[in-house]
Every structure is written in C-alpha cells, then in structure tokens.
Amino acid sequence: MRLDLSEIGRAMVIEGIPASPGIVIGKAFIMDTQRPHVSHETISPGNVEREVEDFMAAVADTRGLLERLRAKLKDELGENHARMFDAHLMMLEDSMILDGTVKRIREKRCRASLALTETMGQIIKVMGRTDDEYLRDRIYDIKDIERRLLMQLLGRKDGCLDDLDAEVIIVAHDLPATVTASMRRERVKGFVTEVGGRTSHASIMARSLEIPAVVGTHSVTDAVDQGETVIVDGIMGVFVHGFDDAVLEYYRDRQKEYEEFEEQLLLVKDYPAVTRDGHKFELGANIELPEEADSAKRHGAEGIGLFRTEYLFIARDDIPSEDEQYEAYRGVVETMAPGSVIIRTLDVGGDKFVAGGEHEREANPYLGWRGIRYSLGQPNLFIRQLKAILRASAHGKARIMFPMVSSLNEIRDAKQVLEAARQQLIIEGKQFADPIDIGIMVETPAAVVLAEAFATEVDFFSIGSNDLIQYTLAVDRGNDRVAYLYDQYHPAVLRLIRDTVRAARKHKIWVGICGEMAGDPLAVLLLIGMGLDELSTSPLMLPEVKSIIRSTSYRSARKTLAKALEMTTGSEVRRHLEQIFKKRYPEISATEMIS
Numbered sequence: 001m002r003l004d005l006s007e008i009g010r011a012m013v014i015e016g017i018p019a020s021p022g023i024v025i026g027k028a029f030i031m032d033t034q035r036p037h038v039s040h041e042t043i044s045p046g047n048v049e050r051e052v053e054d055f056m057a058a059v060a061d062t063r064g065l066l067e068r069l070r071a072k073l074k075d076e077l078g079e080n081h082a083r084m085f086d087a088h089l090m091m092l093e094d095s096m097i098l099d100g101t102v103k104r105i106r107e108k109r110c111r112a113s114l115a116l117t118e119t120m121g122q123i124i125k126v127m128g129r130t131d132d133e134y135l136r137d138r139i140y141d142i143k144d145i146e147r148r149l150l151m152q153l154l155g156r157k158d159g160c161l162d163d164l165d166a167e168v169i170i171v172a173h174d175l176p177a178t179v180t181a182s183m184r185r186e187r188v189k190g191f192v193t194e195v196g197g198r199t200s201h202a203s204i205m206a207r208s209l210e211i212p213a214v215v216g217t218h219s220v221t222d223a224v225d226q227g228e229t230v231i232v233d234g235i236m237g238v239f240v241h242g243f244d245d246a247v248l249e250y251y252r253d254r255q256k257e258y259e260e261f262e263e264q265l266l267l268v269k270d271y272p273a274v275t276r277d278g279h280k281f282e283l284g285a286n287i288e289l290p291e292e293a294d295s296a297k298r299h300g301a302e303g304i305g306l307f308r309t310e311y312l313f314i315a316r317d318d319i320p321s322e323d324e325q326y327e328a329y330r331g332v333v334e335t336m337a338p339g340s341v342i343i344r345t346l347d348v349g350g351d352k353f354v355a356g357g358e359h360e361r362e363a364n365p366y367l368g369w370r371g372i373r374y375s376l377g378q379p380n381l382f383i384r385q386l387k388a389i390l391r392a393s394a395h396g397k398a399r400i401m402f403p404m405v406s407s408l409n410e411i412r413d414a415k416q417v418l419e420a421a422r423q424q425l426i427i428e429g430k431q432f433a434d435p436i437d438i439g440i441m442v443e444t445p446a447a448v449v450l451a452e453a454f455a456t457e458v459d460f461f462s463i464g465s466n467d468l469i470q471y472t473l474a475v476d477r478g479n480d481r482v483a484y485l486y487d488q489y490h491p492a493v494l495r496l497i498r499d500t501v502r503a504a505r506k507h508k509i510w511v512g513i514c515g516e517m518a519g520d521p522l523a524v525l526l527l528i529g530m531g532l533d534e535l536s537t538s539p540l541m542l543p544e545v546k547s548i549i550r551s552t553s554y555r556s557a558r559k560t561l562a563k564a565l566e567m568t569t570g571s572e573v574r575r576h577l578e579q580i581f582k583k584r585y586p587e588i589s590a591t592e593m594i595s
C-alpha cells in the first residue's frame, strides 16, 4: 500500500522498510557515521614521538568510552546487549592495529590518522579476500572502531549519542552495533537509515527498545537538515520531511490515533485469546534476546513460541559457554513461568553465521549447511547448547525445538545427541526436567509431506512460514528482485499449513506457527480457521492478533479458510481476506488507519 499525502498537503516522502511500528515526530539528528577526512602532511622528526603518544592517548580514551558505554548498556539492557562491545574492545588491544599504526607513523613521519587508516585499510583488504563469511562480517566492526579512533584523534564528536540533550530522531546512513547499543530510549525517539532490512541488527534493536524505525531508504541523509522537524512512520515504512502544517496536523492525528489504538489493544493483554464461539488459542512471542521476555509479557504473551538462540552467538568473537547459555535460557524460562518457552537450537547458516564456527562460503547458503545440519555437524557445540537448555528446564517449562529438519534421520540423530547431553548431566549431578518436550520447525516442504511420520518422533510442531514460503515457492526470502513472488497467501503455502495441522491432529501432537505470517492481521483470519494450538509472533504484534482472535468466530474463520483453499492464486486469497477484514474490523488494523 503506497502512502499518498498529496491530497492532504505538501510533503516529501521517502519510502523504506517498516522496521519497528509507531509514528514519531521530532528533530532530525543527522549522524555522521562515515569516516572523517584525514591529513596527508609530513611531520618533522622532532614531532614523531608526540604523534605516537597522541595515538596511544586516543586509543586509551576510546577504550574508556567504550567501557563506559558497555557498563551503561549492561545496566539498561543486560549482558547480552553489552557484549557486542567486546569485539571492539579487543581490537583496541590488537597488535596488528596498534603496532602497525605506530610503525607507520615512525617510518613515514605521517599523522596518526593517516597511519591508522592505512593500517586498517590493509587489514580490511586481507579480510575482504577471505572466504570466511564471519571474518568478512568483522570488517564492519573494524571500520566502526577506525571511525571512533579517528574521531578521537581529530577531536571530533563521535556518533555515540552520549551528549544528546534533547529528544531526537536519528537520521543515518547506517547504524553500527556500537551506536544502536548506546541509544537510550529517553533521547532517541525513532530512527531512519539508508541501509538495512527488517532482520538487521538495528531493526531488531528498535523493536526491542520499542521505538519506531524505518530502514533501507537508500537516500535520506542528504535530504534533510540538522534539526529539521521530520516524521518517522514505522507503520507504513516511510520517512516524511519538508511538510506543511496540514501534513503535520494529519500526522499528529495519526500518531494520537495509533497511541490510542495501542492502548486499546493493550487492554486485551490479560484476556485469553479465545474466539467468540469459545475456541481457545495460545499466544506466544518470538524473541531474539533474553531481555525481550519482559516485553513479551507486557504485550500479553503466555509463553515464548520461538526463542531464536542464534543471537546469543552472533556479534561476538567466541562461542558462549554452557553456563552462560544456561543463565540466558533460565532467565527467560523463569520470567515466562508458568508459560512455556520453546528454545530453538542454533539456526545458523543461510544469512547468519557465528564466530569460531566452521563455515565455508557456499553457493546456496539457504540450501546449505544450515539449522539442524550445522548442529549435527558440530557435536560439541550442539551438546553444549542442549545441556544448557536441559539445565534451564529445571526452572520452569522449557521445550526444545530443532530447525530446518528435512529427514527423519535428522530427528533421530538429534535425539541421540540430546540423550548424550542428558547422560552427561546425570554424571555431573545436574538437575533437568525429564521428560522434556521435543519438537521440530516444519519449514521445509519435505517436513510437511512426511509430517505424519515425523509426528511419531516428536511432541510438537511449529510451522516456520518464513522458510516454508521460501522453500515451497523457490523464492529467496532476502532477495528484493523476487520479493513480489514471496507470497504468504499462495494457495500452495496454505495447503501445506493445513496438511501439517491435519497430521498433528491425527497424531495428537501440539502444533503452532511462528513465522511472520502469524503477526499479519489478514493471515490471522486464515490461521484461526486452520485450528492451530498456538500463534507466535513479535511481542509488538500480539495485542492486535489477540483482538482479531477475540472478535472473530472459529466457525466463520473456517468458512473463510475453506473458501481461500479453493482459490488458485495468492492475489485472489488476499482480496478475499481484505474484503472480510474491512467489513468486520474497520477499527482494528493499524495499517488500515493510514489508508
């Protein structure tokens, strides 16, 4: 749906990707996250050692700053967020960077800033050549630390937001991890970036901080002036500037409506997710970091339907220990008790990679060493994670889920590793729940076709529609060019979901859905009719999903679904759902408010 403000007034609208919902109006703070200009002058021999001292002082100051930021972030968001600074702090002790720069200053008699950029440039060049995806990703961190050191050396304010004294909307090309990590909610009202997608680090952070954000706008930093009043519309995914009073007025009304709408939705938070004719659903939340469990509860989640544990492994240089993982899982399990927490074992590969993991560059990563395949190929890492999950199960209701399963052998092999983890814990005298529920993500077409056989091996299914759509329709979920084919209303996808639920019902096992589809108001109309046990989605979407469930009847949802299943194209299904939605819930959808 495109946003057309021309009938309302004058405005410049830049389209992007909605990363975190909400509307915010405020002053733009254009962040200079790009590298500052460096001087090429030669210095006199007498000044060389002073230049070296200046460089070492800048390193020490930067370290001090990052340590302060780390401590602050630990207080505000917990150790997991804080840990993202560790890689940067380690770089400030790296002899390749420090000795390399000092050597250059002395040999070339150049400014520290130039010596630093040349040294970093060389390191980046070598890393850029490697096939190791993880190492190539670290280039980003190196550039960030280089920028920070240069800011110190050149006496420029860096982009860490510490000195903000007013509330702002950040406008940036990109937001590196160390910058998003220092965003404090009181000061940063929202942000817009030129790059990034819905699952990029900045977007995940925006949702966990609950601030509106738009990413992937391509051009935005040159379009606005520092301090200009701008609007971030995280519902439609647009950034608005250069507007007149009529548009401002319009957006103030939209913002108020949205806030009222949110408040209204939150009222249902403590009510059960039950249809008008008494059909009850469990509502779960998808989380990426342990700290998000609080937000899940606040938005009315009864449990965690998907804990994507890979985020504990990403943005760091080592693999988290069993104890560290145990603490993280235990925290979530305790927060959600008596609700259950589905802890998915590491789902790396595809577009996510971990440090210390043996990942080679693959031509088709989504069809490669991913999910359960990776864990089974790294038994030590797998057993460590399973032990940690098992130990957390002693503190509440933890359930284990394996991702990207496509064959029965994978389930059996994974259960064997789980048994080995149990045996080790028994020897170590550690507590764990026995039995514990074991489930799989149903996200490959093979898992659907063999769902009846798989159902005899596990206690539950959770349908991963994000991947199920990509693998069924042969459409890369991250590829813009084919995004128009990525269709959750495609009848083939709907039939596979129906078949999965049928197989689960036949074998009397629990079945939920945890892909983005479960948070899409239109799709929810169909999912209610599917007869799933649970819907799990981002905490922010839960109140809306619950409202839809509470204001519909299971009987009518089954009719809606039956009609959709007779259709042969996704667009037909979508139109069918839109008609029903407009008729029945004119007040519910946030996106509808804008149209």
Ligand code: PEP
Pocket: 306, 308, 347, 443, 463, 464, 465, 466, 467, 468, 514, 515, 516
């Ligand atoms: C899915 O594939 O639907 C899913 C929930 O998992 P992820 O998005 O982490 O691949």
Ligand code: MG
Pocket: 403, 441, 443, 464, 466, 467
């Ligand atoms: Mg998946």
